[in-house]
């Protein structure tokens with residue numbers, strides 16, 4: 524049995540404004556007060572894990588202990604099939620300290636072409652970890668499948684959204700309204716699973 528969340532508030536252990544905006548929408552119907560790592564002055568831990576799970580857990584546990592309240596962390600990224608899942612857990616690092624996603628998307632395109640440009644399928648992955656100050660952690664995972672387009676399109680969203688076209692759609696994540704991305708995203712799927720396992724009262 525998963526541990527249930529029964530508090531009134533939690534800290535969102537992320538320093539990414541794009542994620543924080545999406546979580547604000549996702550949490551709206553649930554009546555849970557969300558504080559951000561930034562507003563609590565929490566440090567950004569080094570993401571030394573090899574998997575999304577490892578990194579989500581280390582971010583959530585560090586924040587829960589530092590804030591002394593339950594903490595939710597999101598570790599996510601884009602996995603290109605032709606690149607054996609790269610950039611994967613390195614998705615943020617491909618953009619460098621300047622968070623230059625124009626450069627990161629260009630690198631992705633260059634590597635797809637170098638790999639033969641025959642398979643442009645990719646998936647966004649999101650692992651959420653909910654940790655308590657005593658160190659207990661629950662994790663859930665969500666995925667969105669699609670393909671990588673070029674050139675980038677749209678100015679909504681964040682990160683790699685302008686090159687990601689979800690399966691069965693004609694708009695990239697960056698061209699969609701936030702409420703449309705929210706219906707089908709990796710983050711929304713993981714969030715729904717989190718609600719079912721850890722937050723719903725049944």
Ligand SMILES: O=c1nc[nH]c2c1ncn2[C@H]1C[C@H](O)[C@@H](COP(=O)(O)OP(=O)(O)OP(=O)(O)O)O1
Nearest residue numbers: 537538539597598599600601614615681682683684
């Ligand atoms: O919906 C998304 N749309 C576009 N790009 C995305 C998305 N979701 C993850 N991504 C990419 C960019 C992000 O920078 C990286 C996650 O890296 P990741 O370490 O989990 O997040 P982060 O460093 O940006 O913030 P933080 O660790 O403080 O939560 O993958």
Ligand SMILES: [Mg+2]
Nearest residue numbers: 538570598615
């Ligand atoms: Mg990060």
